[in-house]
Amino acid sequence: MGAFDYISSFxxxxxxxxKTKRKPLQTVDIKVKMDCDGCERRVRNVVRRMxxxxxxxxxxxxxxxxxxxxxxPNKVLKRVKSTGKKAEFWPYIPQHMVYYPFAPGMYDKRxxxxxxxxxxxxxxxxxxxxENYVSxxxxxxxxxxxxxx
Numbered sequence: 001m002g003a004f005d006y007i008s009s010f011x012x013x014x015x016x017x018x019k020t021k022r023k024p025l026q027t028v029d030i031k032v033k034m035d036c037d038g039c040e041r042r043v044r045n046v047v048r049r050m051x052x053x054x055x056x057x058x059x060x061x062x063x064x065x066x067x068x069x070x071x072x073p074n075k076v077l078k079r080v081k082s083t084g085k086k087a088e089f090w091p092y093i094p095q096h097m098v099y100y101p102f103a104p105g106m107y108d109k110r111x112x113x114x115x116x117x118x119x120x121x122x123x124x125x126x127x128x129x130x131e132n133y134v135s136x137x138x139x140x141x142x143x144x145x146x147x148x149x
Contacts, residue, residue, distance in 0.1 A: 023052065028073045029090030030065045030080055034058070042083055050079060062112045064090060093118050 034040045040060050048056050052070035059066075067076050073089070080087040092108070092115040106116045 023070045023072060025054075025068070025070055026073070028067045028071065028076050030067070030077060030087055031063055031090050032065055032080055032085050032087045033063050034060045034085070039085070043080060043085065046079055046083055047076060050076065091118055092116065 032043055034043060040058050043065060044056050044058050047053060047065065047067055050069075050071060053067060054069040055067075057066040057068075058064075065080065077087055077089065092111045095114050095116050098106070098116060108117050111117065
């Protein structure tokens with residue numbers, strides 16, 4: 001009887017996992033410009049009707065929507081854009097979360113109080129074209145740095 005219980009529990013376990021496979025619970029923040037109560041209501045209703053959404057919080061003063069639930073962030077963004085509003089992922093983070101918040105390019109006039117631009121979005125990546133500072137200072141020509149200054 002022990003082997004039969006083991007096999008039956010194994011079969012029911014795989015069936016249950018295949019049936020209840022869902023996206024993880026996550027929070028999605030989106031920046032959307034909302035001017036009036038009608039805009040706010042339209043965006044809230046469109047997002048609330050999505051499958052897997054647990055709660056929707058709208059902050060019109062910050063132009064921010066926070067969606068909690070088992071959802072795909074790209075689908076939420078696409079659904080918000082379907083209302084005709086310009087939308088993007090929330091580009092700001094709290095200032096105390098960054099090690100060096102005074103770097104150039106971190107501050108934005110449109111950012112809410114106590115928030116700065118996300119460092120991963122404000123700094124260029126290594127693949128962007130720019131000056132190669134390594135070639136300016138070489139071991140072959142020691143006096144090259146003096147000619148630059």
